[in-house]
Amino acid sequence: MSAATLDVARIQADFPILKRQVHGKRLVYLDSASSSQKPIQVLDAMDRVYRESYANVHRGVYTIAEETTAAYEAARGKVAKLLGAASAKEIVFTKNITEAINLVAYSWARANLRAGDAIVVTEMEHHANVVPWHILAAERGVELRWIPLTPDYQLDTTKLDDLLDGAKLLAVTAASNVLGTINDLRQLADAAHAAGARVLVDGAQAVPHFPVDVQAWDADFVGFTAHKMLGPSGIGGLWARPELLEEMPPFLGGGEMIREVTKEGFLPNEVPWKFEAGTMPIAEAIGLGAAVDYLSALGLDAVRAHEKSLTKYALDRLTDRFGDRLRIDGPRDIEVRGGTISMVLEGIHAHDVAQVVDEEGVCVRASHHCAKPLMRVLEVPATVRASLYVYNDEADVDALVEALSKAEQFFAI
Ligand SMILES: Cc1ncc(COP(=O)(O)O)c(C=O)c1O
Known part of the structure; x- marks a missing residue:
């Protein structure tokens, strides 16, 4: 069959x-919903980079550093294509989707939400799409509202407009890691945008399993995590609308996320590197690129x-x-x-x-x-x-x- x-x-x-x-x-x-296994193509790609061309990325001008940087950036391009992003610059690498959602919570949400604002989540969210909002709610006096379930384990959207009234963000999973339910994201995004809210999609259980197009979803932020999609652990990422990435302040400070540093302050790097502080999971990103190749070939x-x-x-x-x-x-x-x-x-x-x-x-x-x-x-x-x-x-x-x-x-x- x-x-x-x-x-x-x-x-x-x-x-x-x-x-x-x-x-x-x-x-x-x-148990692939927890973490998938890895094909030889991913293992080989990671082994090859360590054996043949390993060096830090975006730092060296010598040949192997340039090779590794090119492979790291090529992985970003592959992810962008997989997600239907308009440009590789819309993809920020993080260590997993949990960090991607926290990036939105610490950067975008703290710049845009204040006491009395509301965030709408659903009863089927993973803690990764709940706890960052609980932390923000406790810190800022933001209200969390919950979309309930129908008896058939789908989202009950009958009171969606009321829940979205005055909300600044709808944070929703594309597919439940418990129930298996796949949500109608376009319907949810249209309702959220009509209410003036941004839409964050937890794509952890979607990107590995069915075609995803961030533009067709009309989402504002979409997170993913490599280890559930045949790639290694230690790498994931965030797609976001370019204008949002531009206006978002940096999340983590340190090396490589800056253009200039003086005793008085710093100028951030361009998007997406503004959000990639310190030495990134290099071989893991390249392994993710190989996983995307594998999934795309299937x-x-x-x-x-x-x-x-x-x-x-x-x-x-x-x-x-x-x-x-x-x-x-x-x-x-x-x-x-x-x-x-x-x-x-x-x-x-x-x-x-x-x-x-x-x-x-x-x-x-x-x-x-x-x-x-x-x-x-x-x-x-x-x-x-x-x-x-x-x-x-x-x-x-x-x-x-x-x-x-x-x-x-x-x-x-
Ligand atoms: C729907 C969903 N969101 C988020 C996560 C968190 O993924 P990670 O631990 O890779 O950040 C998971 C992992 O189980 C998940 O299933």
Whole structure:
């Protein structure tokens, strides 16, 4: 079924880690929503830069420094193309999306929000898109407002205009890391802009999984993180409208983010380097560039088609096997969801399930998934989350179903 959209066997061969065993069983990796595995193309690109041309970027005039600088900047261009940005200068590298959102919170938001202003977030946000706003709210007297969920785990926009009334920012995820829900960003952005609010999109669970076009979304800020999209940890970034990046004050001060420094003060560098203080994660940025090449070669449309068919297969198999004993917290309609499947197995704690499942070589996450406000809405402390990606196939889903059955039998005794 999924072979029609991606050649999964060929993809699996690119991921050395998938050849290993755990507890004598084939490794079945179903935790890509937390962090994806890395193909040999990414590992090679990072290895190559350290072996053949490593030097600091934007500092040396010698050949290998220029080679590394060119590769680092080429990675920025690849990301810009992937996101539909008009220019590579609209991409700021950060260490992850958490830092990208904090960059907006510390720079743009502190320059623009004051007591009495409101920020609208949603009940399905990751802590990375909640806590920076809590910190700001406590410091500035800013109000946080929450878009609730429908019974089908989508955003309930019936009171959206009221929530946006007087708001300066809508901070919303493109896709939930717990429910799998994919949000209609254009509708949200249009409503926010009509109310005079800016729109920040958490793209952590979107950019790896389906085509993203920041201009079609009409967003103002979009964050992403490389380690969830086949790239290394330690690198991520922010896309923002160029005029916003121009007017935003620097976030971190130090080397390379300046044009001039005197005893009296400093002049900031141009965008985007104004926001890239100190030595950046150089090999990681180049690894991200290789990950973007890999994903682009697969085609994000094909990635989405593969995940849709595999998600349907997984939802059907789980429902057939467990029926009402397994609660799936997320939409059933695969048109509005991705391959992140959160489950509560009747009467068994998520951590107990994950431990038994691990004995079968199956990696799932048992956690609040850094979404504690959402856990309260779902009225559970944690869920078991299986998340699908380009290297997963029906055999992986079958292994999950069998492992969950073992957990159910184990705890029934
Ligand atoms: C939706 C979402 N936003 C933000 C993050 C934070 O990503 P990072 O830890 O790479 O900053 C995650 C990671 O789980 C996520 O799923």
